[in-house]
Amino acid sequence: MWRVATVVALRDETPTARTLTLDVPGWPGQVAGQHVDVRVTAPDGYSAVRSYSIASAPDSQAQIELTIEHLPNGEVSPYLTQVVAPGDRLEVRGPIGGWFVWRTEQTEPVQLIAGGSGIVPLMAMIRSHLSARNTSQFRLLYSVREPEALFYRDELGALSKDKHSVGVTYAYSRKTPRDWPRPPGRIDAALVANATWPSVLAPTCYVCGPTSFVENATALLTASGNERDKIKTERFGSTGDRK
Amino acid sequence: MTSLDSNYLDGNAAAGELSKIFAMDVTAAEGQCANCGARKRFAEAHVYMQSPGIVARCAICQHVLLRLVSVRDRVLLDVRGMAYLNIDAARTP
Numbered sequence: 001m002w003r004v005a006t007v008v009a010l011r012d013e014t015p016t017a018r019t020l021t022l023d024v025p026g027w028p029g030q031v032a033g034q035h036v037d038v039r040v041t042a043p044d045g046y047s048a049v050r051s052y053s054i055a056s057a058p059d060s061q062a063q064i065e066l067t068i069e070h071l072p073n074g075e076v077s078p079y080l081t082q083v084v085a086p087g088d089r090l091e092v093r094g095p096i097g098g099w100f101v102w103r104t105e106q107t108e109p110v111q112l113i114a115g116g117s118g119i120v121p122l123m124a125m126i127r128s129h130l131s132a133r134n135t136s137q138f139r140l141l142y143s144v145r146e147p148e149a150l151f152y153r154d155e156l157g158a159l160s161k162d163k164h165s166v167g168v169t170y171a172y173s174r175k176t177p178r179d180w181p182r183p184p185g186r187i188d189a190a191l192v193a194n195a196t197w198p199s200v201l202a203p204t205c206y207v208c209g210p211t212s213f214v215e216n217a218t219a220l221l222t223a224s225g226n227e228r229d230k231i232k233t234e235r236f237g238s239t240g241d242r243k
Numbered sequence: 244m245t246s247l248d249s250n251y252l253d254g255n256a257a258a259g260e261l262s263k264i265f266a267m268d269v270t271a272a273e274g275q276c277a278n279c280g281a282r283k284r285f286a287e288a289h290v291y292m293q294s295p296g297i298v299a300r301c302a303i304c305q306h307v308l309l310r311l312v313s314v315r316d317r318v319l320l321d322v323r324g325m326a327y328l329n330i331d332a333a334r335t336p
Binding site: 035036037049051093094096097098099100211232233234235236 | 250251252253254255256258259262268270271284285286287331
């Protein structure tokens, strides 16, 4: 079922990513981690559908936020990140997906691992965790190409200063901030050992990012003793406009 | 198979299209591969979204579990690769 959504606010997260706040009358509410399908239709009737994760916590009534990365060869993301303006209308279908979700009644430790724009559904989990005053322990390992590519920089920065909320570790694959202790590179076994929950705590792990990133992170988590059944993944491809 | 293998997504990616057909969320449902017998959540299947349709393959043996093709007003759904889907009807978002 498609619902008409109105763009009510725009916020740039990085030079290439933008958060859209959508007002969706009749929105039934979502669980953190779910996504929506967005349909945009050109004046000639041609339409395209893409999936985008919801970034906002589930408590915000009939509004949802999507953070969308501009893919240069994309069909939909250039429109959503550069052209769309407040007042414009889109169609959305959702919320979608009941597997890659974190529910506020969960109490076990949670390990989040994000690659690039894979942070979006994990940010919804963090926001949901904080707004519900949930007592489970959260850790986030967030890998980006370079410091300028970090989404939600201020919000995550505030979290890492507060030891009691969410432990945040950044990893940079291409370029690091000055004086960063770890050279740029993919996440590896040493980083997973230092920055994630010991597997004896049996954390539920959520991994989101490009397919190759998810493969690598899942293999590292499994090698460090996490059960495959405790690792939930969400991949997005390089060819489509996913995320 | 190499190019196919690197292009797959999770069962989640097919959920929007499947919601046109199923009233309940199938991504959290457990499905059994009719070929190898593996029992996995549909979200764990490997999904190929390249046009014109959607193909879901078993994460263990790569057997085709489901094909979904929409052409104009027709939808073709082929699920002979799945022995069953076990859906948690109480927890469908």
